[in-house]
Amino acid sequence: MIAGLRATTEGGADLVQLLTPEGERVHHPDFDIEVTPEELRGLYRDMVLIRRADREGNALQRQGQLGIWVPLLGQEAAQIGAGRAMKPHDMAFPSYREHGVAWCRGIDPTEILGIFRGTDHGSWDPLAARFHLYTIVIGNQCLNATGYAMGQRFQGKVGDDDGEATICFFGDGATSQGDVHEAMVWASVYDAPVVFYCQNNQWAISEPIERQTRVPLYQRASGYGFPGIRVDGNDVLACLAVSRWALDECRHGNGPVLIEAFTYRMDAHTTSDDPTRYRLSDELEAWKLKDPIERVRVHLVKQQWADQEFFDSVQADADELAARLRDFCVNMPTPGPERIFSEVYAQESPQVRAQRDEFLDYMAGFADAHAGGEH
Amino acid sequence: MAAPTVNERAVAPGEGRTPVQTVTMVKALNMGLRAALERDPKVVVMGEDVGKLGGVFRVTDGLQKDFGEQRVLDTPLAESGIIGTAIGLAIRGFRPVCEIQFDGFVFPGFDQIVSQLAKLHFRSQGRIKVPVVVRIPFGGGIGAVEHHSESPESYFAHTAGLRVVACSNPVDAYWMIQQAVESDDPVIFFEPKRRYYEKAQLDTTATPDPLFASRVLRQGGSVTVACYGPMVKTCLEAATAAAEDGVELEVVDLRTLSPLDLGPVIDSVRRTGRLVLASEAPSESSVTAEIAARVQQECFYSLEAPVLRVTGFDTPYPPSKLEEEFLPDLDRVLHAVDRSLAF
Numbered sequence: 001m002i003a004g005l006r007a008t009t010e011g012g013a014d015l016v017q018l019l020t021p022e023g024e025r026v027h028h029p030d031f032d033i034e035v036t037p038e039e040l041r042g043l044y045r046d047m048v049l050i051r052r053a054d055r056e057g058n059a060l061q062r063q064g065q066l067g068i069w070v071p072l073l074g075q076e077a078a079q080i081g082a083g084r085a086m087k088p089h090d091m092a093f094p095s096y097r098e099h100g101v102a103w104c105r106g107i108d109p110t111e112i113l114g115i116f117r118g119t120d121h122g123s124w125d126p127l128a129a130r131f132h133l134y135t136i137v138i139g140n141q142c143l144n145a146t147g148y149a150m151g152q153r154f155q156g157k158v159g160d161d162d163g164e165a166t167i168c169f170f171g172d173g174a175t176s177q178g179d180v181h182e183a184m185v186w187a188s189v190y191d192a193p194v195v196f197y198c199q200n201n202q203w204a205i206s207e208p209i210e211r212q213t214r215v216p217l218y219q220r221a222s223g224y225g226f227p228g229i230r231v232d233g234n235d236v237l238a239c240l241a242v243s244r245w246a247l248d249e250c251r252h253g254n255g256p257v258l259i260e261a262f263t264y265r266m267d268a269h270t271t272s273d274d275p276t277r278y279r280l281s282d283e284l285e286a287w288k289l290k291d292p293i294e295r296v297r298v299h300l301v302k303q304q305w306a307d308q309e310f311f312d313s314v315q316a317d318a319d320e321l322a323a324r325l326r327d328f329c330v331n332m333p334t335p336g337p338e339r340i341f342s343e344v345y346a347q348e349s350p351q352v353r354a355q356r357d358e359f360l361d362y363m364a365g366f367a368d369a370h371a372g373g374e375h
Numbered sequence: 376m377a378a379p380t381v382n383e384r385a386v387a388p389g390e391g392r393t394p395v396q397t398v399t400m401v402k403a404l405n406m407g408l409r410a411a412l413e414r415d416p417k418v419v420v421m422g423e424d425v426g427k428l429g430g431v432f433r434v435t436d437g438l439q440k441d442f443g444e445q446r447v448l449d450t451p452l453a454e455s456g457i458i459g460t461a462i463g464l465a466i467r468g469f470r471p472v473c474e475i476q477f478d479g480f481v482f483p484g485f486d487q488i489v490s491q492l493a494k495l496h497f498r499s500q501g502r503i504k505v506p507v508v509v510r511i512p513f514g515g516g517i518g519a520v521e522h523h524s525e526s527p528e529s530y531f532a533h534t535a536g537l538r539v540v541a542c543s544n545p546v547d548a549y550w551m552i553q554q555a556v557e558s559d560d561p562v563i564f565f566e567p568k569r570r571y572y573e574k575a576q577l578d579t580t581a582t583p584d585p586l587f588a589s590r591v592l593r594q595g596g597s598v599t600v601a602c603y604g605p606m607v608k609t610c611l612e613a614a615t616a617a618a619e620d621g622v623e624l625e626v627v628d629l630r631t632l633s634p635l636d637l638g639p640v641i642d643s644v645r646r647t648g649r650l651v652l653a654s655e656a657p658s659e660s661s662v663t664a665e666i667a668a669r670v671q672q673e674c675f676y677s678l679e680a681p682v683l684r685v686t687g688f689d690t691p692y693p694p695s696k697l698e699e700e701f702l703p704d705l706d707r708v709l710h711a712v713d714r715s716l717a718f
Binding site: 189 | 453486
């Protein structure tokens with residue numbers, strides 16, 4: 001049970017775990033998984049690289065290159081596990097912290113920067129990547145994901161190994177939103193092939209999980225009539241196994257499924273936030289011992305599945321990614337004012353066109369003034 | 376392959392139905408939805424009680440029986456859910472037509488409409504299209520309880536990314552609902568519920584006007600009267616009455632509230648010099664306020680009188696025993712005409 005004034009570090013007896021914080025491989029009767037050394041090295045690399053990109057995002061904000069950054073520190077396993085469980089034709093609907101899932105969908109971290117630098121609202125093609133644009137209004141995307149999944153079912157794309165599924169990402173705070181409740185109602189009554197993937201990182205900005213719920217979140221699924229599973233969100237193997245199972249359930253027509261990835265937001269809500277005002281550092285210290293990357297590293301070493309050369313090469317790749325991200329960021333062009341007016345409608349609006357033309361003319365007047373030497 | 380458009384009917388006119396018939400607005404909307412469902416398998420109708428019951432106003436009567444439960448969905452009772460899942464279906468390639476049962480019930484879905492439906496095309500820079508139609512029976516005059524008589528169109532007209540239209544008669548209703556379904560932009564489609572049972576001769580073989588165009592319904596040189604939805608009939612009756620006193624009203628049915636098509640209004644005001652706007656909605660920060668602002672800008676030297684408005688009051692909708700006083704009627708329209716002419 002969740003109780004007390006502070007977010008707990010204990011996931012309870014139902015927590016699905018395959019790799020302990022100490023790097024020990026444990027087995028689970030329902031959600032076991034076999035991974036090759038190569039696969040585990042790949043998951044390790046994913047997590048190290050996206051963490052490095054995330055840290056670079058923070059740094060770029062501190063240096064004034066980004067207006068804001070939304071860190072994923074601590075949630076690498078929850079995101080990489082779910083992201084790598086997806087098949088190419090599955091669809092994802094993210095919140096705004098899912099840089100790790102985006103990575104797994106083949107979206108380069110540079111494509112995310114514009115949102116936080118203020119040059120766009122998301123530059124990737126959501127239909128081609130099968131990764132919707134970031135949704136900032138809390139919980140909205142859960143209904144959109146459910147509708148999309150209903151469409152998958154209506155089109156007969158559900159029912160066998162080749163079936164499609166949708167996965168929707170949201171946080172513990174979002175579970176209080178009516179849209180998340182409605183999404184679960186809709187998904188259950190229409191048998192929608194959607195995995196509700198809640199990353200419970202214990203904090204909704206300053207509000208602890210106790211402010212959102214008095215029952216563990218995964219148990220809410222029973223009220224909607226579908227399975228709810230709590231997984232160790234810092235265990236990439238468990239997240240991969242449970243997500244793969246849940247997506248397969250959906251693609252076979254047995255959805256929806258709720259997954260609560262029990263994890264911790266190791267950094268601030270965003271770079272604008274100051275967690276020292278509302279949580280104690282000993283909580284952070286306790287969660288550091290459950291680090292999602294370190295346990296994989298330990299396991300790889302113990303199993304002799306990776307040597308120092310491997311770890312060094314991953315670190316080199318991570319540093320190269322960070323440098324590339326930085327270089328891209330500082331050189332990002334600011335769009336011209338015509339961008340304000342572009343693609344507001346599918347069929348151009350005469351009103352927006354007139355405002356654009358008038359404004360561009362007005363701006364052009366300043367160019368003339370400068371040309372004439374007047375300031 | 377693109378689905379055929381309204382003007383390329385999959386079902387030949389006259390095939391199994393009479394090309395010209397007398398229909399109510401409810402029937403016209405039903406026929407329009409049926410045609411849209413027949414024409415494009417991606418069209419789905421969804422809302423509360425739209426299936427077996429056929430909608431509380433029977434606009435969707437018989438559609439579920441003929442098109443099945445995956446084309447005509449009785450949804451759970453939550454408006455945000457209706458709009459939010461319709462958006463997801465649209466991202467998947469469907470063309471959902473949502474029914475909001477009454478005007479005052481749209482607000483639980485307002486967040487999805489404003490935050491997602493209106494903004495996805497812009498956010499994605501055209502990569503995502505959300506061709507969702509949100510049908511809303513609106514306006515008063517039916518003696519209903521609270522939340523069943525409102526005119527919330529200005530909230531939507533104020534939101535970039537949405538198109539907002541209002542039909543006023545059965546013929547327009549038949550064509551406009553089909554054109555709205557074909558629009559690649561989201562359309563908030565207002566239906567004047569107190570005119571649902573008005574009848575008109577509908578020729579399903581005719582060529583419709585464009586959706587986003589206003590139309591002069593009656594020509595006259597004395598005063599221009601612009602209106603939409605339920606007020607159109609009122610204003611046409613006012614014009615008949617005024618004509619008996621030798622005052623010729625030019626009545627414009629706006630039809631599209633966003634984008635506005637003010638060309639016919641401006642042309643008319645340049646001739647008459649006078650404009651009266653009629654709407655059931657409260658006047659403050661409303662569609663009529665927007666039109667007044669633009670007309671004074673475009674017709675400044677032509678105006679012989681200030682633009683006058685006949686609207687609902689800036690109050691919540693009253694208990695229904697008082698709605699006759701609240702709603703603009705023929706006499707209030709004529710009173711405004713008289714005041715305009717007195718300048």
